Amino acid sequence: MRRPELNPALDTTPRTDHGAPAHPRLIGGSRLTGTVPAHLPERLTISLWDFSWYTRAGSGDVYADLDAAVADAAALGYNALRICAAPLLLFGDLGLDTHARALEIEGLGAAPGGGFYGRRTRWYDVPGGYTLDLRSHLLALFAACERHGLVVILASWEYQQSPAFAASPAWFDAIDAVPLAERYRVLAAAWDRMIAFLTTKGHRERIALVELHNEIDFSILPALADGGIEQVSWLLSRHPDLLVTASYGKPPHLAMHRVPEGIGAAQFHVYSYGVLDALQKRIDIRSEGSAGFPNAELRALLRPDAPTVADYGRAAEWKYRATVVTDQMIYGYDWIDPDAWDAWLRAHEGPYREVMRREIESRVIAIAEWARAQRIPALVGEGWVGYTPLHGTFEEGPTGRALAEHGIDTALAYGVWGVVLCSNAAPHHPMWEQRAWQRAQNARILAHPV
Template structure:
């Protein structure tokens, strides 16, 4: 096994990543998956994961925005109660946050780092703050404070916040627990500057500033849809190529058919979506919408929330299985070619590469397509390609973490993680 180029000496040759995202604090209520951090860490390590990838909420913790009281005691509400019963997002992934508790986020962050360090694990420190995280708070101040930062300087603000946070990490003796720093998740799908030709040097400038303050740590941003056919367009100055590899294929065909990811569509829901809903599903008007500030704080749309909360998961899965054959070859080819393009770019730039998310896409909470034989085969295909191409870190599946049903497939997770680490 060849050690990937540019990997710090204190970190392993291969990272097997578990996507804890913001759920480690939004799903930390009594009886929830992250209520007991030590138990969640033990389960994660037992499944063969070396690394967690989390929203460290740097702007909340160390952004200098007057939010210290929220960092010490964050009231978690989720997207709020729905008029038809329950709460918005209850049958989605990631947004299924019932809330109703307060979390000492700053204390919990250092408990998490210390717990990972004791187990010989590492943590990717990222932020989802300009994509989702503040929407789950009961208090809108977090969302309003970060969105008051001018768009052009938001990555700079994140770099400055991470610098202050890493000062405290260093003082706590936990530097070795940090795998690398990712200023923000999917800058191309967030309300931050991206890395394209229209975004100037914002990402490179912010990475350089944090690197200068903490040269021990590698710094980057991640991309949700990297330019796989033109990777040379990505700028120099990213210490890690952290790109997400999704091959939506049949899922995209279904999403377009039912128009579930848009907003403001006339005549929504259309007949195709109504045919997939649970019997007696409320109308779009009856379902309502979360508070306006919560929708503004996240990239999710009201149509997606309504669609996923009212979908019949068996009908959804049946449609995907019935049409998968039309997309199978392209999906396999896309995964392999995209992983390969990322790895070759990393070799050219002389930086390690990571697939922090993958492989099919965003499915309903109760759907089993990605957890089933088709989804697992696509994930294994991606992981094996990553191993062959010398990718440093890889996620088994974005849908495999303590807050997802796929977590119960512990044997599969352990097997594929061990295979990747031993490749």
Template sequence: MTETRRYLGSGTTESDTSSLTGAPPLHLPQRLTITLWDFSWYTRAEDGGPYADLDATCAKAAQLGYNTVRICAAPLLLFGDLGLEDLAADLEIEGLGKSPDGGFYGRGTRWYDVPGGYRVNVRERLLELFDAAARHGMVIILASWEYQQSPVFARSPRWFDAIDAVPLNGRYRVLADAWDRLIAAVTAAGHRERIAMVELHNEVDFSILPALADGGSEELHRLRELHPDLLITASYGKPPHLAMHTLPDGFGAAQFHVYSYGVLDALQKMIDIRSEGTSNFPNPSLSALLRPHAPSVAEYGRLDDWKYRATVVTDQMLYGYDWIDPDAWDTWLYNEYGPYREVMRREIDSRVIAIAAWARWKSIPAVVGEGWIGYTPLNGTFEEGPVGRNLAEGGIKTALEQGVWGMVLCSNAAPHHPLWSAEEWQQRMNNYILAAPAGPESSRYLQSQQPSMTVLAPSERTSHAF
């Protein structure tokens, strides 16, 4: 019997989405396996800290299968021409400050658990990182978290005050100028080909910045014209997945973040941990999850006022995360996860697909620079455990099927997080990513570009050396 197939319309015709959404520059890896070092590479460089020895940390990352680190390169501090040159060369790292009980604020959080107590030359350290990356065959995604939180870890408010003094409508221009100078300095140091990507700023939708359409798009175009051989872009914490066509022009890559809070969001709302100024905080639900003998909010005290303005993290989050019982936190999430399981899986898949489809339409590389569940306490293990790893593996699989060029294993897969100790899982997942075929588009980039595209040498513009 001959099998016949009915034609049911073009929607039933399968198309291959596994080739890259857009081809990256030829000198870069065909896939990026990214570990997120954010600002921690200079805020957690204390003696014995996870980034005390940059060469050893890069070596470990390479051993685990990573070929890319994504950092806050602090362009406004280093090259913003904001009168911070002396601070950039001698930055005192304090963290969020000492708490009344003899500890330090933020010790129960991720990214904010900075004990401080040392000074760092950030200019020299950036060059050291590039040198170490070169020795271990890694490339670097350069971003800025400065209008989100980086200055909060300094002892002095000068850094934050200087960037906060820039009028809102001028911040993208100042960022682009600073990036131009920083790129020139990195080029002069012989590391231009180590630059995997430059992001005007991290998560422009969750930072003290105007909408990207209000000046940022023009600055992306300008910076790309100055450096046509580099991928220049900006990142979104929550891109408009249901309306990607509303994004402004100017992206050189689709570096967007994919978080599915699901059950975590339900817990956050129940305990009201992300708000600020709530009367009668903590509420009974949060109080039930706190460790025994947790101090009252009044007893725990507050950071210096300027530090709240310099970060997107609230006072309620800091108190709650510092005093939460991680086991009670995890138990609640595991007990309540069932009804959210399929929703969270599908949300991750649909967001990855939307990002990749938009990137393919624009013919630019797609990257998932952060993901997959959300912000949890430092010692909570929900995302590091079997549930979180399963969601991460699903997201990575979908990303590869959709032609995404680079991705994190998890935002928490970095030296300053407990997940760093899950070595076998990281090696296995990185090998899985690197073994995926990139498709024919990976061998083509700039070949179709006009020969007249040239890059000005640092000497042909304002020179800024390290």
């Protein structure tokens, strides 16, 4: 049973001259920003499994045994997984049934000299080489979550990344052929069919949230106001007992009124790149087609055995159209020396540390207060620093963990329902080995009064 709402007249929280809480740590027990369906946990501790739960499912890989992976997440205190459920592939009615039943996972493909493109990146480190029935894999995941007491946040990364890991371009070609103005409608119809399917299999109450799409602002989609919000409303009308929304990678924190009203939950992401952004700009690693790439600053950070850009080559052209990463990112992250990368960040983090802390705090507060005004639950499904090489340790180290804890503190203080410990806290990342830290953070999230 949920605790009754507090009488505002009894709120003795210390406040500034402007009426804002003096410090988020002092609030304690703030009521949630919106009502959560009764069948769901009072707090969500989220592990971000994205598309990796099927792109890293080959023999011996981290998601080959879904029951073991889910049991391990439960042992660390997680009660929610956020995944790409591939609704367009599985239920999009786009002629992809054969591919869904025998999805061949390749990753970004074989690289010259052995290995594969993306080998030292996060999320793109997919060796591939296997085939799976994705619908059966989805049911196995839900069955494991039922056994171990977890719920699932359903999202789609299909207009951002997922099809790039397939061996065939058929999945991407089929969804890319959908006219831009029709994509939200096709997504909503696919979700409607997937929800019906999961319901018939007895898993409806495992659904924590349905996101029309992940990070609509960083995907091959129109703005949410251009047809998306109508489809969220349509899907909500079809399933009024579920939370339905779409997520933003970088919500307009300084002008949240630009987010259309009508979404069922505020599932937004909070990244504060700070010193990481300074390094990325210095070495020009996220651009494409830069003259003279790699520049001198990036060359100084590369491994001694790094090939030239020409010798390393590129993945198949269609894979770059199917994802948001560039060939410069793949080359740079595959061949960066992670120790040199970390050393630069730690040597230069000083001037950015407090700015990053304040930015995380202010963005979480903006999301929470907007959600409170809309009377909907708030979640931070991704955060906190940003995209680093697979073996970089800056975000997993003292600075990154301190920023994550501050984000969690702020989220709890302002009534955020669900929070990720860190985007890197999942079985396919090295951070999964920081088990004591994860247990401690999840325990305090779940113990925080609602």
